[in-house]
Amino acid sequence: MTSALAHIQSLPSWLVGRVAARGRALVADALAAEGLKLAHHAVLAATDEYGPLAQADLGRRLAIDPKDLVGLLNHLQDAGLVLRVPDPADRRKNSVSLTPAGADTLARCGVLAQEANAEFLAPLTPQERRTLMALLGRMHGAARDGAAHDDAAGSDAP
Structure with a gap:
């Protein structure tokens, strides 16, 4: 008879979760070399792809809580990677755009993430x-x- 723990650990959902955690950890460790977390990388990538865009739209596209997004954007703006300015059409909104330094950082993060994923898939x-x-x-x-x-x-x- 299989133990309850062995049964749980044989489930696809458990295995996928454990493997995904390892992959995320490898990428997170790689991005730390740039002083960033996974969420910072996602914000930079989305801003590059969709920007300039309203801060609220950025949060919706990434499914990030507005309060959490403010902290992420504060960090990125303090580092000179994004710029937030009042939207000329509606000054109550902030428009977020990538700076040249942000574009360079995003490119380096892409390489780091690719290398981490190569290590992840090496077996x-x-x-x-x-x-x-x-x-x-x-x-x-x-x-x-x-x-x-x-x-x-x-x-x-x-």
Whole structure:
């Protein structure tokens, strides 16, 4: 008979969670060389992709609580990586944009994250890496679609 702990540790959800934690830790350690955390990297990347944009829109795109986003942006602005200015169309809003130093930092973070992910995937062959990424992509899509369905159904759905 299998112990309860062994059963839990054999579940795909448990294994994926443990592996994901290791991957996040590797990337977090790499980004620390730039004095940044994972969330800072995401804010820089989103600002680069969508910016300049309203601070509230940035928070929504990244699903970051507004209070948490303020702290992240304060750190990034103090480091000279982003600029927040009042939106000319609505001075109650802040517009966030990437500075040239922020773009340089984002590029370095991209290299660091890529190197960390290469270390993370090192136990796998190139074919296994491609297979893993394809399967994770399918699971992520299904999870995203399921979350959208749950949101559309409302909180009273069974």
